[in-house]
Amino acid sequence: NAGVTQTPKFQVLKTGQSMTLQCAQDMNHNSMYWYRQDPGMGLRLIYYSASEGTTDKGEVPNGYNVSRLNKREFSLRLESAAPSQTSVYFCASSEDRSSYNSPLHFGNGTRLTVT
């Protein structure tokens, strides 16, 4: 039982390049999330998917797109990377909406640098 798996762990991009961050969970969770973590800013929600087939914007969605490919997988795409997107990206999942009975399970993160 691997939990939440993110790939890649590290990535360096040049400004304007595109890439997709992959996330998969094996806990049969309905909800999945993408957060970014920046020094002094905590974690900020980029997008979330309440259930398979649905996605919604979070606090900082600009510059990103997501795809809930199936119940297991939730990918985050940067179409044209910018230095401001240098960050650590965390994928998370929960059985249902985040609540007492449905805490988040996090992946190990992807450290992205955009030069």
Add this chain to the structure above:
Amino acid sequence: AQSVSQHNHHVILSEAASLELGCNYSYGGTVNLFWYVQYPGQHLQLLLKYFSGDPLVKGIKGFEAEFIKSKFSFNLRKPSVQWSDTAEYFCAVVFGDGYALNFGKGTSLLVTP
């Protein structure tokens, strides 16, 4: 606007000292409250959570937190810290029927031997 505030950004303690990390939120309705911990190089892990009932909740590794509704606070405490508690601590809140966690900016704790 709904928000989560953590007052201490960096805390340095000696081993065996007592710890209290502050967390306040801005919201007049019901909330789900959480503390997460992130050890160096690792992902976030749940320390403890509160939904209703006894406002004093106990979590893993000897941590506890008290929900004081009148103060909109959910402070994290530990009577005696260890070097292994060195980590970043995040308070997080779900506001009402909201879907996702809203995180504070985090508190970096360094415990010195």
